[in-house]
Each structure stands twice: as structure tokens, then as C-alpha cells.
Amino acid sequence: MNRRTLKIWAVTERGAHQGQRLCAALGGDLCLPDKPWVSGFPKARIVPSLREGIAGGFHGADGHVFIMAAGIVVRMIAPLLKSKAQDPAVVVMDEAGRFAVSLVSGHIGGANRLAEEAAAAVGAVPVITTATDTHGIPSVDGVVSERGLVVENPSAIKTVNMALLEKRKPLLWDPMGIYADMADSYAPAGERAAADVVVDCSSAPAKEGALVIRPRRVTVGVGCNRGTDVEEILEVMGKAFEAGNLSHLCLKAVASIDVKADEEGILKAAERLGVPLSFYTKDQLSGTEGVVTPSAAALKHVGTVSVCEAAAIQSANMGPLVVPKVKGKNVTAALAMASSTS
Template sequence: MKHQSLKIWAVTACGAKLGQRLSEALGAELCLLEKPWASAFAGARLVPSLREGIASEFNGADGHLFIMATGIVVRMIAPYLLSKAEDPAVVVMDEAGRFAISLVSGHIGGANRLAAEAAAVVGAEPVITTATDTHGIASVDGVVTERGLVVENPSAIKGVNMALLEKRKPLLWDPMGFYTDMAGLYTPATDRGTADVVVDCEITPVKEGALVIRPKVVTAGVGCNRGTDVAEIMEVVGRAFEAGGISPLCLRAMASIDVKADEEGILEAAKRFGVPLSFYTKDQLSGTEGVVTPSAAALKHVGTVSVCEAAAIQSAEMGTLVVPKVKSKNVTAALARVSSTS
């Protein structure tokens, strides 16, 4: 399985040989110290020291696999750890390739999964110590990343997982069915306000201590005048979320018309929101069903009656428009929800 941004670190020639094997299998970047032996590993990133390399790369990657002693890794990464919701996956493997230890961010970051994948490559034993996993129970946060979900309040995870370990069934509000296959662990809530776990996009209040999980199922279509500042684009997208009573954490992607493919404000907005950005031709947008605010001005200037609404619907795989056009002097934005969560 290829990972978006996985770094494999080794500090000896022996570790580098194992790291090269793992990097090829996992689609990762091999990072080595600037030593004479490192020249034998073509394509590896060379760093002056492990400390400098980690300082530069740690929080910018999705995961790290260190082939060295666990103590070294703990001391090196300690200054850069933020929280279980933000830290990248960290796995440690010994140079003999006997054990792959999930060290940090086992669930949300995916370290447990990475440890299992790395172990399978070299025939090692994955070492998983998270309580729910050791008891054979699927944790509430264990499926978050793979199912396109985001935990809004990580501090509430502990209480829910403790309930699962104690065989208590937390009340679950999950109208889109993200936890359907784990129904045996929960009791369906009939009222959102009583639920212990809430899985939806609404920004209305929940009961004290409830875990809120946001599904990334909303797309934002954007149109703007040439040269519009990124701040105005982000402000209007934010207003669209407010208008719909939707959490911005549910943003899955952004989209616009192809003539805006070089629009710096839109490109930067997608980067800051941390979502992919797609562009559609005027012909694609013109044929989009579900547009509710057609514009004669848009037709005149770009050849289609809708940019933001049509782009949002297209990006949502022909989903449902949930927030029609919101606009400022230079920006239009609309939101759509994907038609399927599968």
C-alpha cells in the first residue's frame, strides 16, 4: 500500500538495507544520515543528523517508520508531539526486522495499520498496545481516517473507548451510517441531544462530554473575479458553512471552472483548507442538474449559467446542493453533499 507522505529513517548501513526494502514496498521516502555508506542507496534523502532531519520533516509527513532503538526515537520526537488528533503515525522497527512497534498515533494517525503493513513486508511481529486492540475491540477512533472522518474533540475519545472496554454500549447518533458495521458495540440514539457519540455535520450543541465526529462529505464550489485575495475566498466559503449550519471540518474538496485553474487565491484557499481542488469545463458545468441560482453574468463571462453551485455538485459526484450561492463583491461559493458515503 502506498502512503501519501511516509518517511523511513535509518542511522546505520544495516538499517538502511531494511529501510530500502520497506520504502520500495510501502511507497515511502528513505531518509539516511550523510555518511559514506549512504551513497549506496540511490534516491535516498540525506540529512546532516537525525535531530535536524526530524525537526525539518516530522510534522509535515503523514507517518514515520524508524529503524533504530525505541529510546532514540522517543527522545528525538518528543519536542514535536502535539496531540493524538494531530500527530503523524510513528512506528519503530529493530534492525533485524523482528518487531514493528506502533509508538504514536495508533488509531487516528494510522500507526497500528502501518505497523501491520511494515511487519508483513519483512515477516516481523507487529506490536500493538492500544487497549481496545489488545482486547479485540474496534475503537471509536480506529476507523476515523480510513472512513473519511475527523474527530472534533479528541479529549472525549478516552471516555467512549473506556465504555467499549467495559462492555457498555454508548449511545450513537450516526444518520449517515459510518459505523453500521460496528452496530453491535453501540445503542442507536433516538435523540441527537442524548448521544455519547455524534457522527454528523451539524453545528448544533451536543450533550456535555459527547464525542463529535465529522464526516468529510461536503464540497465547496467557488467562483471569483480575477486576482481575488485568498482571505476573501476563505471568508465567503466560511459564510457558506455558517449559512448551512455545517461544520467546516466536513469539507472534503473544492472545485471551480477550468479558466480559474491558475487563480492563486483559489489555489491557496484549497491548500489552507487542506483539501484537493478540481476544475470543470463550461460544458460540464452547463449540464449540471440541481443548480438553483443561475446567473446571466456567469453565462456572459465564462459560458455557463453557474460556476460555484455546479462545481460543488460536480465535485460531490452529482450530490445534493445543501447551501446555494453565497457571495461577496468578488467571490461566490456554494456547498454540496456527496450522494454516497461508501
């Protein structure tokens, strides 16, 4: 499972030993109740209240493994669930280590894969109950999770998955070829407006009921005056997406010049958007091909004729510029298109 954070929860000493094995194999934090036997687990995080501990950290982790009865878990997490697009992976394992059950967010959250990994780590049997998996069919949300894509309207997933289960080929609009290896499951749409599934970065509306999937391929390069507020930076970024008729869900990364590495507005913008932030030297930016609006002012102040356009291209691994420099009062932004989501 491609995760950032994993929490493993146990309520008994035997379960804690299983959790320790999982931590060794998968990483993550072992979370235990405040009981006399926890002294044998010095690296564990002690939670005085299981319910409060889970509630406080549920959406802060990408995955959870609960080594306890499924009924306890269901009652604990039920009030915390939001949607299949937002919830973390949840796996339940018995303390004997016999079964690892994918309980919540099997595909998008990666619980199915986490269950398989947890099972492999302790010699358990993974239990996967999602219909597409039991029939050996690649589900929409499973493919989305594996390929680093974003679903714009998760409510439409069910309709497409049902079509796949019934061996009906949904019409697919995929100009980037992201689903090129899935010709057995989808039929090509003659035009975007006719597609049941749209996979692109265009902000143009799809037909009613169509599933819209966004590849994270757009990088934004940013330049700004010192001390520019995060809201102004985000506003100009938004104008760049509007200028290119591109969905903001396709945002992959933010980039700028290295002298802005301590620029609070840029740092906060990337954090708020939840994407990586990278910085490039003036020499790297100066040698970037594809810049269309060089600036004498930028050359004078930071030593390169382009910041936002060059940074966007660099961040996209030299992918083409798709939106040239958009100017605000104190901010410039430009967009480039990477060739992959990785």
C-alpha cells in the same frame, strides 16, 4: 496505510538495508546519516544531523519508520509531539527486522496499520499495544481513520473507548448511517441532544462531553472575479457554512470552472484548507441538475448559467445542493453534500 508521504530512518548500514526493503515495498524516502557507508545507498536522502533532520520533517510526513532503538526515537520525537489528532504515525523497528512496534498515533495517524505493513514487508512481528486492538474491539479513532472521518474534540475519544472496552454501548446519533455496521457496539440515540457520540455535519452543539465526529462530505463550489484575494474567498466560503449550519470540518473538496484553474486566490484557498481542488468545463457545468440560482451574468462571461452551485454539485458526484449561492463583493460560494467521504 493510506498515506501521502512516508520517511524511513536508519542509523546503521544493516538498518539501512532493512530500510531499503521497506522503501521497495511501501514507498517513501530512506533517510540516512552522513557516514562513509551511505555511498551504497545512492537513492537515500542524507541528513547531516539526525535530530535536526527529524525535527525539520516530522510533521511534514504522514508516517515515519525508525530502524533503531526505541529509546533513541522517544528522546528525538518527544519535543515534537502535539496530540493524537495531529501527530504522524510512528513505528519503530529493530535493525534485524524481528519486530515492528506501533509507537505513536496508532489509530488516527495509522501507526498500527503501518506497523503491520512494515512487518509484512520484512517478515517481522507487528507489535500493537492499544487496548481496543488487543481486545479485538473497533476503537473510535481506528474507525475514524479507516473511514476518512474527522474528530472535532479528540479529548472525548478516551471516554468512548473505555465504554466500548467495558461492553457499555454509547448512545449514537448517526443520521447518515456511517456506523450502520456497528450496531453491536453502539445503541441508537433517540435524539441528537442525548447522544454520547454524534456523527454528522451539523454545527449545532452536542451535549457536554459528547464525542463529535465529522464526515468529510461537503463540497464547496466557488466563483470569483479575477484577482480576488484568498481572504475574501475564504470569508465567503465561511459564510456559506454558517448559512447551512454546517461544520467546516466536513469540507471535502473545492471546485470551480476551468477558466479559474490559474486563479491564485482559489488555489491558495484550497491549499490553506488542505483539500483537493477540481475544475469543470462550461459544458459540464451547464448540464448540471439541481442548480437553483442561475445567472445571466455567468452565462455571458463564462458560458454557463451557474459556476459555484454547479461546481459544488459536480464535485459531490451529483450530490444535492445544501446551501445555494452565497454572494460576496467579488465571490460566490455554494455547498453540496456527497454521499460518501471517498
